[in-house]
Amino acid sequence: MDxxxxxxxxxxxxxxxxxxxxxxxxxxxxxxxxxxxxGEPLDPFGVWVAEVMxxxxxxxxVLPYWHRLMAAFPDxxxxxxxxxxxxxxxWQGLGYYARARRLHGGAQRLVAAGGDxxxxxxxxxxxxxxxxxxxxxxxxxSAFDLPHPILDGNVQRVVARLVAxxxxxxxxxxxxxxxxxxxxxxxxxxxxxxxxxxxxxxVCTPRQPCCGACPWRGRCAAYxxxxxxxxxxxxxxxxxxxxxxxxxxxRDKDGRVLIDQRLQEGLLGGLWEFPGGxxxxxxxxxATIQRELREELAIEVAVGEELxxxxxxxxxxxxxxxxxxxxxxxxxxxxxxxxQVRWVAPEELSSYPFPAxxxxxxxxxxxxxxxxxxxxx
DNA sequence: GAGTCGTGGCA
DNA sequence: TTGCCAAGACT
Numbered sequence: 001m002d003x004x005x006x007x008x009x010x011x012x013x014x015x016x017x018x019x020x021x022x023x024x025x026x027x028x029x030x031x032x033x034x035x036x037x038x039g040e041p042l043d044p045f046g047v048w049v050a051e052v053m054x055x056x057x058x059x060x061x062v063l064p065y066w067h068r069l070m071a072a073f074p075d076x077x078x079x080x081x082x083x084x085x086x087x088x089x090x091w092q093g094l095g096y097y098a099r100a101r102r103l104h105g106g107a108q109r110l111v112a113a114g115g116d117x118x119x120x121x122x123x124x125x126x127x128x129x130x131x132x133x134x135x136x137x138x139x140x141x142s143a144f145d146l147p148h149p150i151l152d153g154n155v156q157r158v159v160a161r162l163v164a165x166x167x168x169x170x171x172x173x174x175x176x177x178x179x180x181x182x183x184x185x186x187x188x189x190x191x192x193x194x195x196x197x198x199x200x201x202x203v204c205t206p207r208q209p210c211c212g213a214c215p216w217r218g219r220c221a222a223y224x225x226x227x228x229x230x231x232x233x234x235x236x237x238x239x240x241x242x243x244x245x246x247x248x249x250x251r252d253k254d255g256r257v258l259i260d261q262r263l264q265e266g267l268l269g270g271l272w273e274f275p276g277g278x279x280x281x282x283x284x285x286x287a288t289i290q291r292e293l294r295e296e297l298a299i300e301v302a303v304g305e306e307l308x309x310x311x312x313x314x315x316x317x318x319x320x321x322x323x324x325x326x327x328x329x330x331x332x333x334x335x336x337x338x339x340q341v342r343w344v345a346p347e348e349l350s351s352y353p354f355p356a357x358x359x360x361x362x363x364x365x366x367x368x369x370x371x372x373x374x375x376x377x
Numbered sequence: 378g379a380g381t382c383g384t385g386g387c388a
Numbered sequence: 389t390t391g392c393c394a395a396g397a398c399t
Contacts, residue, residue: 054395061385062395095383098398132397152395197395206393207388237392238380267382313391315382356384 009219010185010192016215017195020202025050025059027066028142028194038188039145044118045076047143051135052103056096059201065094079104080111088270088353095356097269102130122148133177138193145190149180154200159183160232161204164221168235204228242318246288247276248326249365250301256345257365258328259352260297260338267314272352274323274361275338285322297341299331308364312357323361325368 023035027046030036049069053062069090073079079087084104091100106128110117119125125136137148156169159179169176185192203210211223222228250258259272277292279285286303293301304325311320333341344352346369349362 051395056382056394056396057384058386058394093384095385096396098382099396102397130397134396138395150395153393154395201395269382312384314384316380 004219006183009183009216012215013195013199014185014188014191017191017198020213021195021198022059022202025194026063028190036145036190038190041145042143044139044143045079046070047139048106049079049103051138051142052099052130053094054138055099055130055135057094061094065090076107076110076117079107084270085353089351092271092353093356093359097271097355099130101264101270102128105129106131118143120144120146141189141193145188147184147186147189149177149184150193150196151177151180152197154197154204155180157206157232158196158200158204158216161209161222161228162216162220164225165232168233170235240313240317242320244279244285244288244320244322245276246279246285246292247274247321247323247361248289248293248301248303249274249307249323249361250293250299250326250328252328252343256343257349258297258299258333258341258343259349260333260335260341262338264339268355270339270353271355271358273354273358275341276321276323279322286324289324289326293326296337297331298334298336300329301326302329307368308361310357310360319357321357321361323364 027050028036028042030040030042036042046066050062050066053066053069072086072090073082082104084101087100087104088097091097094100109128119127120140122133122136122140125131125139126133131139134151137150138152140146140148141150151173156176159165159176160169163179165172165176180196183192183196199214199216203214207229209228211217211220211228214220214223217223220228222231248258252258258275260275261272262268262270264270275293275297276289277296279288283291289303290301293299304327307323307325309320309322311318313319333343335341346366349366354362
């Protein structure tokens with residue numbers, strides 16, 4: 001458990017980081033692209049946006065989303081003044097959409113408070129929606145170079161191997177926080193925390209860590225034990241259920257299609273979708289679609305040909321979407337299980353935020369419509 | 378405290 | 389191909 005003398009651990013990691021770390025992360029640089037000096041503050045807004053996007057999401061995925069959001073909303077005032085629709089438009093495809101709503105709500109709260117809005121304490125940041133201890137510490141060390149230890153997945157993995165922790169980190173988080181605090185270099189917290197994450201992301205990787213490139217190899221208990229890839233120990237995850245979803249792309253006489261906005265809470269909250277629902281045992285998929293549209297929208301439809309079938313895996317369930325074109329027959333659509341419903345022209349679909357699976361349905365629909373406009377030559 | 382909450386990359 | 393997994397927070 002004792003990580004041993006700390007100072008050589010710190011200096012060896014920082015030396016490694018100078019040559020092998022990531023030094024091109026935009027929110028960790030000055031506006032002119034140069035590296036900040038020790039203690040020099042960075043734009044907390046850009047850091048905040050980045051750290052929220054980085055929750056359970058890798059850096060390479062976040063980068064384009066961060067650039068687009070910062071271009072649209074350069075400061076907290078612009079974000080606070082934006083509509084939730086516009087925020088979700090920039091977040092679509094990134095996942096975990098509650099993060100976007102909480103970021104937006106946090107911006108409005110900070111602006112409403114007035115003055116210099118940026119907290120300088122862990123408690124101040126954690127009071128904002130969507131900010132836990134890990135994200136708060138990341139923001140404070142990144143933006144203000146304050147000596148707060150961090151404990152994201154990278155740090156948990158690096159530390160678990162360093163001390164060869166025998167159990168799942170989740171069960172000993174207090175212990176891991178103390179270890180992160182112990183190793184943290186209090187004189188260069190921003191650089192040290194970034195170095196620790198870069199080590200986890202690039203060298204001390206989940207599978208097949210590159211121990212030959214690791215500055216801590218000589219101090220790593222898991223390396224000494226011979227099988228660092230085995231750590232950290234993880235709890236067995238429950239099997240994910242599989243469900244078939246019948247989806248209707250309903251068109252009216254004018255060629256408009258019917259979409260609904262999902263409820264604010266729960267899966268894909270606040271995003272738009274084509275309506276549908278779970279297939280019941282023994283039920284034909286056409287019957288599923290008819291039933292779901294009747295129950296959730298109070299409309300009657302004629303189910304036509306299949307548009308596309310696609311499978312999509314979420315964190316805790318796998319779904320197969322069977323999508324059929326439908327013709328609207330009767331009934332004014334009612335938002336019985338959604339926030340609102342709307343008839344839109346196909347070319348208008350691009351101005352609504354959709355989850356990834358629905359984006360694929362839209363692509364298939366637009367392809368089909370173009371093909372039908374241009375009969376086979 | 379165990380479940381819920383996305384997506385794309387990779388072996 | 390299938391499964392695993394990532395810079396976590398909230399209930």
